[in-house]
Amino acid sequence: MKKIALIYMGGTFGCVGQPLSPMPAAQFLPQLQNILEPALDLDCLIAPVIKDSSACTPRDWLELVAYIQTLQLQGYQHFVLIHGTDTLSYAAAVLARFLAQSVNMVVTGSQYPLLTAQGSALREHSDALDNLNLALSQVKQLEAGVYIAFDQHIFHAQSVLKQHSTALNAFVGLHAHMDFKQTHQPYHITARDLACADAFRCLNIMWQPLSMTQQVIQLKQLCQDAPDVLILQGFGIGNLYADDSLIEVLHDLYQAGCLTLLTSQVPFGALDQRYAVSAWTTHAKILISDCASHADLYAKALKIYLQYATLDERRAHWHEFTSI
Template sequence: MMKKIALIYMGGTFGCIGDPLSPMPAVDFIPQLQHVLPLDQHIECFVAPVIQDSSACTATDWLKLVQYIQQLQLQQFQHFVIIHGTDTLSYASAILARFLGQSSYVVLTGSQYPLLNSTGDNTREFSDAIDNLNFALDTVIKAPVGVYLAFHHQLFHAQTALKIHTSELDAFTGQKAEQTAQQATQSYVVQDADIQKAASFNCLSLMMQPIDLDQQVSNLQTIAQSPPHCLILQGFGSGNLAVNDPFMACLQNLQQAGCAVVLTTQVPFGGINQHYAISQWIQQSNILLSDCAGHADLYAKALKMYLQYDAVDQWQAHWHDHG
């Protein structure tokens, strides 16, 4: 029996027209999209709950998408292809992976060039849109259960995906689907209350710079005046940071104010380790260590923790339950 695929359109460059580019209304774009779909597959097109430039997407938009997918699962859909803008495609991929787990077959894709010409009445002469879409539609019925990102004839585990070029067709990297990778296994059923709560989610990532420790402390003190729910410290190398007593006091004050502090690394690949003497301070603090596949995945994990736990000590108690 031919597997049916739910093709969900969420905007992005893929569906833009004009000069300068602007989104084509979904009601006009979907019929044009249907013209280029392969005839040998059972594909039904859907419009995502929110369509906008991906740089404007937030947690609520992606949770609405997860909820929409979970509703379609109740209608016997198990294979999903998502068309999404590339700016935050890694974040969308990580969130879908964290919240859908291995409950279905999901492939996200997008394009560096629009599908249609500037007038929107025919396909564009040069575009990666059709290739990326066809590749995603092909792989979604062949790949093992889970969430993936398909781009430029490469299929990556969604939690590991990273955009590495602003304009080249080969714009993403990550662990390829045939490689063993960290994957969330349990799904999380998104409720309306989760979407409402996510609207208030405040996550701040601080890429540490090689400046004097007094300036580092001053920056943390400024953040502590209005602390986020989660502060991500991007350290050097494998997660190294130089600290002193005032720095440690700032972290303690942030935690007491309800801010979960997470240490990660600025380096895209390899993760963190604490083999250096400069990092012995971690053993004396309650700072959380990232065990995530990348920065977007860390954001996705922090969002999920925020929805499930209200107190910092709960984050600390359950952090590694959600690897």
């Protein structure tokens, strides 16, 4: 099928009023269709979940993946998704990890609403229509995979970071023309996956310059009720200073069922363990991130969590799905 499935999931793009609030999707989509070029061959569809993107959960995005997989069975191959910008990078990374190259998909959104406050006309000085037109124009031109369209740029979905809260150039990442190791194999979502996603616990800690005693005390508190995944954001190229007490508590977290991942606070550039200060990672129960962005690390952790039942299996298979 050549027709594009345009899926609306909410966000600033569809907001009206002052202060802004979402227009119900059933009212917004007819307005959107009247604005779009009549010659466009597309179907406007409502996502399974419509909500502010800051409130999105793993289950919301997996329900979206399942919905897209159902549409694929109906013959759709090209998809454009309108999503809120707060967690757009996370949504796009999850879609890329789970749908892989089974689709041609572009995710977009906007910093300003499409319509005026009254919801009756196209708003002036908005990036919404430009971003959507870019996505629609590119979705059939790009190679299979998932991308983000924003401010006249097309990025690989797994590489993107939101860099500004209000500017139109809100996102940065690897451009679509650059070489990138995309996920190849899609993952079919089941009812079990949706139930498990509700229970997924992922905690991120941005490492701060504290005494080792305080670092260890804080991590020991986690051992009492450990998350499924703990992401430690170190400095520079992934550096953390560690002594025997830190390594011991990381072993304790592993025994408590926690997969610990080391990444960096620096948004771009691969991790590098050449410095002696990071040699401890080979002795601790910790894995090094091989993902293209923080959102991609989250998406990979979610997929590994669903795909493998035990911590040992998750560790053993982690590096089979690298994106750098």
